[in-house]
Amino acid sequence: MALNMAEILFAIMLLGGLALGNVTHQNSTYTNPILPGFHPDPSCIFVPSWDNTYFCASSSFNAFPGIPIHASKDLRNWKLIGNAISRPEMLPKLATTIKDTSGIWAPTLRYREGSDSTNKNGSGHGEGRFWISTTLVFDNLAANNESRWDNFVVSTDDPFKPDSWTDPVHFDFGGYDTSLFWDDDGQVYVTGSHEYKVWPGIQTATINLETGETGPWENPWNGTGGLAPEGPHLYKKDDYYYLMLAEGGTGEGHMVTMARSRNINGPYEAAPHNPVLSNANTTAFFQAVGHADLFQDVHGSWWAVALSTRSGPDFKNYPMGRETVLTPVTWEKGQWPIFQNASGITSGWGIPSEPILVSDGEGPYVDSPDHLTFPPNSTLPLHLIHWRLPTPDTYLVSPLGNENSLVLRSSVLNLTSTDGLSTSGKGQTFISRRQTDSLFTYQLDINASNLRNKEDEVGVSVFLTEAYHFDVGIVLLPQPDKNDTSGELAPYFRFRGMSGYSVPETVFPFPQYLSIDSPIALEIRAFNWTHYSFAAGPRDARHLMQTYGIARGEQLSAGFTGTLVGPYATTNGRQGSQNGEFEVAVGNWTYLPQGQIIN
Template sequence: MSSSATNPIVPGFAPDPSVALIDGVFFLVNSSFHVFPGLPIYASRNLTDWTHIGNAFNRQSQLSLQFSDTKIHPQADGTTMLATGGLFAPTIRYHIAIGTTYVICTNVVYPEDGGDDICQNFIVSTKDIWSDVWSDPVSFDFRGIDPSIFWDDDGKAYICGSAAPGPMTKIHLFEVDLSTGQKLSEEVKVWDGTGGIYPEGPHLYKQGQWYYLLISEGGTWKGHMITVARAENIWGPYEEHKDNPILTAKGTDAYVQCTGHCDIFRDQQSHWWGVCLGIRMRGEKCIMGRESFLLAGEWPEGRWPSLQHVTPEVRDRRLQLVVQGPPIMPRHDADLLYLRNADLAKHKLQGSTITLAASRADISQWSEPVTFIGKRQRSLSGVSTVTMEVPQQATSFKAGLVHYKDEHRYARMFFDSEACEFVFELVNKAKSIARSERRKAGNVDLNVRFKVTYTEQELNFAYTLGGEEVSLGPVDTAELSGSDFVGPIIGIQLVSDDSSCEVVFHDLHVE
């Protein structure tokens, strides 16, 4: 094995990572916000190669994403923050004595009446993480986000989390019965953080006689940082580390910015590592959003933890010591994504063929289900393609290929049957961007191939009909970049007022 690893270890839409070591395999979970299935689970034997093996939220009956829309928040510096509801900042933990894996998370609901956000906190669990069979959620009472589980030496279970509302949230702690969600103690504020906005993403660890509380502060953009405090009693008082923050890219010209929301863990050799989110950023261009990065750490007993800066490559001889094993195979179709509470009956999969039944609602809104299926963009530079059978029917429809972040930001290319045209659209409501381009289709008695080619700088759309390729666009990636929670998804969609309209697609390929 090499003594280096390529960062990000999970590229694309992969924020807020958390890791657990289970029977010699590392498992990582991410936030998923507005997509189903959610809470993706990745597995690795070597910390370098990560495979998508399932999703902890994989049945629509587990919870609802109906009100996981995206809010546009203007910032003081003239930019905007786009905050998407849904599944925030999960933590994965394994209880070796009972052989159970837990994922704890918050479903943030944005009420239709514009009232305060509703934080639906829950725990799901499994006895066999490879099975992809997870329990129904066990709810617990906590008005806040980013809960994390900690077991003390006496077997008692605790939850710490970021108590709402922001921006000056507080870190709270309480004892809990994980099987029922019942609180077994009062909820106690244990730390305010060091003064940065949005103290959140807490994780509690114990080393020797000390309890260590690791949190994120500064917001999840360029001020993001990791700070730590410790106490000899789990309830505090917590003493701040004099060298805080122990991780940040704030004020630097590093390529990987916004580093934060970190979880630290030990490998089989008791070496310390961290995973955190970060954003690959060149000027205003950061099309991939928040991704998962690996970093080496040190934590001598009785001392404070330290973490390396995040770089595009991790160089550490300890990677050679991580236990190897046979390759891990991905779970079939685990990476396919739908938006919010999709009508799954309108998406039929058979081998490499996908048949879509039309929705009346379009991706430009969130309140109604849409017909869309896609995958996370994983490559900074790549090509995604799909072939569409053009229906020979009188009904009007719009169908094609979409590069999607949320209802406010997307670029797409589709066939408009009523106008008999191919259409390109770019929309970013947060930046007041809206433009389109149309081309007459000519003979459409043939299959059409849609393609989007992307680099860090630009997206280029094209369609091929009858052997002729026609380009549309392009899109400067800065036009779809910005401060947000989510990442790019590339997929196919179908819109029509005729609910009986169906369109067949073949070989959806997303890099």
């Protein structure tokens, strides 16, 4: 009997899983990525006192709210329960970051159990706290400028309360990727990555979490010689301190390395089989595997999470960016951990075959569709995000006269505005969600009747950064048979984009059956894993939708982030009280997942 490629891959992974050793409960298979889309640099923990729940945090860069927190009870189904950076006043400088690689870099999530059995807030959970250490990075500054790094910690006693994380406690460190560790005597340490362009290496110091004061910095290990040793995490097991790093840069050469010592400050002995995890120099579909974290499950078995791109070895098409993958780890007493390579279909330690859902939390599961109608007395859903901090009163949910819609107030800046303009703090009017599926359809109804002036534009975008995005919009432009100064404008559909590739702008007149005074549907569709289509048509006659542009996924594959989809509204640079901002109502926001490509 002939086997297809998917069956062969599954069989290989199953056989690999059977060799994991000392399995105390039945193995099972699951699918990666567990957090698809823009969820890089994962840090995950298991907290028994919180009803045997797993929690994961991810990087967010310039996106706000920042540092999404997901929860799961079965390692398959992950629910967004909040964002650790949810209030603009927590990090006001996020409004003025320059460069698309700036913003919030890798967070580390940890839980420190208290001594009492009940929580101060009466939740019935252990009286512990959740802690995040991370860095707000100004990546435009010189590598040796310590103002480049703003390191801080935030904490909460209940991550299911969306606005419960404390204001940041800042601490001085000339680097990034900071990680907290509690030793057996209760002493807290912070470990971080020094800027490798100055000198590559890892540093560790004691820290006071209330004041941010740190002790002398030690240099326990510099890795195995790979580019950019970073992403350090400390663990203690069997009287050894284990230090795990990422090396090789977050691209084709990414890898995970380990060392251990009897003393927290070293000297450290490198693992004899380094790198302990990497898909570099392979033909695997999942590439760039690295920046890992370790945790144990309810049975005591070990797991690792890491970032990965679904790019294949050619590393060209990966618009969703760096995603979170899960892989089993065998870690015998006194031995080095053995990681299974990351892949799409993976056999690992036992995971419940039937879903165990998280009852708390207001956000959606990561694989859920969107059907958003923005009803009265509601707020923006937890999974909708902006690029940098939003301007106040720019996004109005179901205001009087526009019930069951989201009203956008236009920005002067458009999605291609140069990084330097972001220092105004005014930002772009753009609200979005992560692309979490290889194949999807996104639709939105728009009332564009308030467009009045030349270059007034409202549309939808697949957005990676200001330098990489594709948009289809409704825009007012001079009629071609009229003088440009006549003031006679007409609505057009415009398809344009920014990329490392040449992207010609195309403009299309409205079809005769369409009016700007009637609701218009805009659509973005990933119709295969390498291409997007952009369409528009009358809301009430969707069979008349026309495609106005096609974009390739490789034109949106770059940098540290992943693609977002959502609406924007802009005057394209026009300012002034007479020809100022406009408002548009959008509604019937729909995102329909239609498939994941995993090999």
